[in-house]
Amino acid sequence: MTNEFVLDAIKREFPDSVIAAAEPYGMLTLEVKKDDVKKVIHHLRDSSLGFNFLTDVCGIHYPDDAEKELGVIYHLQNMEANIRIRLKAFTQKEGAEFDTLTDLFAGANWMERETFDFYGIKFKGHPDLRVILNMEDLGYHPMLKEYRLEDGTREDKDDTMFGR
Template sequence: MTNEFVLEAITREFPESVISHSEPYGFLTIEIKKEDIKKVIHHLRNSSLEINFLTDICGIHHPENSAKEIGVVYHLHNMMTNFRIRLKTFMPKENAEVDSLTDLYAGANWMERETYEFYGVKFKGHPDLRVILNMEDIGYHPMLKEYRLEDGTRTDKDDKMFGR
């Protein structure tokens, strides 16, 4: 299986869903509309492509882009052909919600809970969306780039040293 073959199969099946695509370091990466991400992943899993292993789900935060401030990244893998693909979907922070994949992949349960906890993304249909790593009453999502990384009283370090 090649990147071109899989990209063509996805764009043929979901022509309106693909926003953009790239191949950083040879890794097929496709941005999908958030309302279509679950049906694209379902197709990848159940079609002849057999991309049936969910490697990871994680969140990203781009505070400089309000239309695409929060993102969810899915890494999928066909274990038989060793083909890997990355799917991304973006949304405004105020509407950070996507469909849960727990009915497709049991392993999505913990990954979605972690993404909810650290980035505030709600997964519609998740059976038990709650905090699992931090204290339950933390009250914020610690991976959002809204909080200083260092003590404000320090003069030897500032957020610019951490890419902000």
């Protein structure tokens, strides 16, 4: 099984869903429409393509792009053929919500909770969407690129030593 074969199979089944495709470091990477990402993942799992292992779910923040400010990245693997695929889907920051994958992959539960905790992305249909690593009363999502790296009031740090 090759990346080209997988890409052709997805484009044949979902001709309007794939926005962009690339192969950084040999891994097939697709940008998929937000509303179609769960359908594509469901097809990857249940079809003969056999991507039945969800390796990772994580968030990403691009503050300079208002239309694609927040995104979710999914990594899946076909263990038999030893091939991986990365799917990306983006949305605006306001009302950022994706469909949960917990009904397809039990392991998505904690990965989606972590993504919610750090980026504030909600997963519609998640059975227990609440913070998992941060304190419940933290009040913000620390991985968003809208916070300073260091505490500006500290005098014991010299950031010039770290290239800043």
